[in-house]
Amino acid sequence: MTISVIVLTHDRKRLLRDCLDSLLAQSYPGKIEIVVSDDGSSDGTREMVAQMQARDARIKYLYQPHRGIAAARNNGIAHATGDIVAIVADDYILDPSYVSTIVQFFDERQRRRSSVSRWSLRAETLAAVSATSTLM
Numbered sequence: 001m002t003i004s005v006i007v008l009t010h011d012r013k014r015l016l017r018d019c020l021d022s023l024l025a026q027s028y029p030g031k032i033e034i035v036v037s038d039d040g041s042s043d044g045t046r047e048m049v050a051q052m053q054a055r056d057a058r059i060k061y062l063y064q065p066h067r068g069i070a071a072a073r074n075n076g077i078a079h080a081t082g083d084i085v086a087i088v089a090d091d092y093i094l095d096p097s098y099v100s101t102i103v104q105f106f107d108e109r110q111r112r113r114s115s116v117s118r119w120s121l122r123a124e125t126l127a128a129v130s131a132t133s134t135l136m
Contacts, residue, residue, distance in 0.1 A: 001107065002031040003099055004082030008072045009090035010039040013048045016090040020049075024056055028099040034059045037076035040066025 005023055009016045016036070023034050036049050036059065049061045064075050073087060084106050088094065 001084065001103055002033060002082040003028070003084045003086060003103055004033040004035055004080035005099065006035045006037055006073070006076030006080060006085060006087045007090055007092075008037050008039065008069055008076065008087065009041060009045060010066065010069075010072070011041045011043045011045070012090045013041070013043050013045040016045060017048060017052070019088065019090050019092050019094070020052055020059065022092070022094040022096075023099075024052075024058070025096055026094070026099045027096045028103060030103065031082075032058055032099055033080065033082050035076045035080055036061045037072040037079075038063045039068065039072040040064065 007016065007019055007023070020034065020036070023032070026032060036045075038045055038049075038061065040063075046061065046063060049059065053059045053061065060079065062075055062079055064071065076087065077085060084102060086099075086102055
């Protein structure tokens with residue numbers, strides 16, 4: 001099962017680096033997609049993320065002009081490809097079992113249900129978001 005972890009950020013590259021390091025150190029053996037949704041940073045966030053992307057292809061970077069946390073969240077969701085989507089802030093330092101715990105939670109509940117819908121309104125709700133962002 002693939003999980004996308006969206007990291008919301010704005011002008012906090014020092015905190016973001018620590019958050020990304022904690023995500024890259026996850027113990028989950030499956031596929032992890034890390035989506036940095038940058039809400040108009042001007043502090044060198046883009047360059048710092050590019051350096052980390054050069055070392056680890058699991059990191060994606062999205063930039064949008066500053067529109068607020070809700071827009072950044074929606075932008076990240078619109079570009080996430082995982083079966084599960086988690087959203088964190090750039091100041092989170094995550095335990096190495098964070099992703100495994102989330103996947104286990106959904107895995108147990110999915111077995112109890114006959115069908116699970118990923119995003120019933122995703123296309124209609126978030127189609128316009130991707131038109132105003134840049135995926136790098």
